[in-house]
Amino acid sequence: MSNTTPLLELQNIGKYFGNVKALENVSTTVKAGEVTCVLGDNGAGKSTFIKIISGLHKPSTGKYLFEGHEVSFESPREARSLGIATVYQDLAMAPLMSVWRNFFLGSEPTKRFGPINLLDAKFARATAKEEMSKLGIDVRDVDQPVGTLSGGERQSVAIARAVYFGARVLILDEPTSALGVRQSDLVLGYVRAAAARNLGVILITHNPQHALPVGDRFLILNRGQSVGHFEKQDLTYERLIELMSGRVHAA
């Protein structure tokens, strides 16, 4: 993998809410074309961590570097304008609207027809289908309502949308938590496909079986503390389980 400047670098990040330490001394890097997994059991501080990355919270201590420059986001909008896109569990989609309408929601393509700006539905349909097939997603019909898609397909639409609209860092918040085995496999495939298009991906999960096959780098959190940061070759499944359950600390 590349040895150039990482897309994101977080150094010794900490977050305090009053006298509650939500997060302390956490570091990781995200490189283009790689998947960084953030693992931890419930309450380990995963959510706080992604909220800091996506610009919703400001870190209390530590450094947040984007392409080597230190940044401090006032709002998620600023993070988004740099290409840091977050796909939340609730997915930001209207279930009764068609796939293509959801895909282009908020950034609709238009074409001029005399004095009127028309919605370019033909382009939108074709592009939505094409962009999704680039990630290996085969939607039967882009005209069907998103509500009729399966959970994995819905995730895939959200991922494809983020990729199309210029995301450089893609944060996925528990994308497989509500899915069955087969659907999870599908989504993990899309995660890999997104990374293959030179995006930096941050995958948040509490399922080591999902993280291990797709991740290049692993950050394991427990009770707000980093209990280990590994490259793929340094980690085994058994070790990962031990670390997550909090029975051992990394050397």
Added chain:
Amino acid sequence: MSEFDGLTPLKPSDERISYRSPLKRLLISPEIGALIGAVVVWAFFWGNGDKFGTAGSTANFLDVAAPLGIMAVAVSLLMIGGEFDLSAGVMTGASGVTIALMAKHFTDNGVSLFVCIPAAFLLAGCVGWWNGFLVNKTGLPSFIVTLGSFFVIKGSNLVFSKRINSLVNVSGIEKAEGYKFFKAVLGGENKFGDTKYRDVIFIVGGILFGVLLIGGFIEQSFLRSEQTSKPALLVAVLGAVAGVAGVMVLHRTDSVKGNVVAGVIGLSGSALAIVSYARARFQTRQPIIGSLPGSARSLIGLGLLGTAVASLAGQLFDRGEENVMLQWLPSWLRLAVAVAAGALPLWFFVRQVIRGDVEFRAKAMALIVVRLPIICLVSLIGIVALFQLTTVQAVRAVLITVAGTGAATCLYRARGIAGKHSTKYFINLGVLMSACFVVVAFAVRADSSAPRFRGGIFTSLLIGAALVLATTLIEAAQQKRTLADSNADRFGKRLVLIGMIIGSIALGTRLLFSDGVFRMSVFWWLFFTAVGSFVLTKTKYGNWIFAVGGNKDAARATGVPADKVKTALFMATSLLGAFVGAMILMRLNSVQAQQGDGQEFEYIIAAVVGGNLMTGGYGSVIGASLGALIMAVSKNGIPAAQWNQDGRFIFLGAVLLVAVLVNNFIRKKANEQR
């Protein structure tokens, strides 16, 4: 390196991908329930009173329905955006009161309407903005917020009209400046009441309709090509002109001889037009080549025999005889017989579908839309015929029906069998069947002395003949259709669509512009429906409206200015309320302060009947307009049918329930089957 590298992600299995037929697409659209409802309710009252039979009274009640229709457009947009406006009804009154009071009382000579009406719009814009602002700021349900606005406006209407005008009724705006202009624009009658224009539009539209329809069918048919030969096209146009001229003369002539001459001209002209057009764009698609099986031959023989019997039936009985027959049969038995005869051809069709092999059954189901009208037509003839069982004429009618139905069924079966073996015979049999329809049509027209029956059956049979011809050509083309063929057929589909639009316009012109009663309100109704539907489906703002109603957080997260969209929708509703208020004022020249009070629920009901989801995020403007039409028809139809007036609420409630249930059912079916 990850073990996922180099692997393509799993693909969803392909068996779930299926072509969605136009019928299914239609069923998924939210307006379908309302469309069916409108047709059914209209037909119901048409049969139960004469109010809906005439064009003049239709235009009249459409005028009354227009305010509801216009408001339903705005309210449905707002509902799709996830909100309600209970102040929409009294807003119409507020607008009327504002305009009337200003025009009469603000200065000694009154204020020009060019000032009053914009002032009313300004007021409405402020009310709408305020509603939107409060809903957005507080996050309270719009039911509560606009309920507050409702009471404030309702009170203001009464207080101001009483204090300034000392009456709750403000009238006498005729003297205001600009009255003539606004009367013409908002409340005026049409200037095309002159039948001269109306007939020209109707005839030209009707001709265009026919030509485009036939052209479109041929474009999709077995006979078409990329190259056009001009001489043949010219012949086709001449033939079409002759055909239309012949049919027109036919409908104005009563003598049997004239009928025959005009009929022959019309028929041969039409045939010439169709054949020449087909030649002009001639191309044979890959046909199935084979010989005709024996079973088809005997069916053809039976079919031709039936046609002959049906055609000659009239000659066997005295044309002048109108004596009453069969009175000894109790009326319920006559009815039962009539229904049975009508159901017979339908049963043939159903049985054919059930018994056919799987492939054939699938195809038959797919084409059910095209075939069903023909079968129903024949059934209808049976029912009409048997209701006349009391006279000698009726015997003829029965003979014609039974023999004709039998002939049509035989030929249809023969065509089906032939279709599996040879495209050529399939087309030939389609043409033969169509020709038999025409022969029976002329026989009936010449023989029957009941004018209404005669005219109805004649026209139905001719339309049936055209349908058979068209479907034969299309089905033949679809037997071995390549992707390129399917793409080429798009032009034909467009022609048919344009033809149907023009045909509806022509028919609408005939209907609306009769007796000089068509008012501007109906035009505005159509206009706002078109604009609303356009905005909703064809612009990005429509996308935003759907999203704001469907999932507001999602809309916001993706950068949609959700609050602005909602405020704009509230303002649009109030502004249209002001428009409707001005329209009613200009129509009646006076305004009641209580006007529109309680109407807000009717707007909402119209929108719901039209397939709009009360929770937002789904719906259609055209559906809401149709919902308003259903309500107007019910409202006007009940007194016209001379039923108890109070019963209309029962009817309205039933309509609402049925519409919502049907919509719900259709939406569920449509979504789960994919």
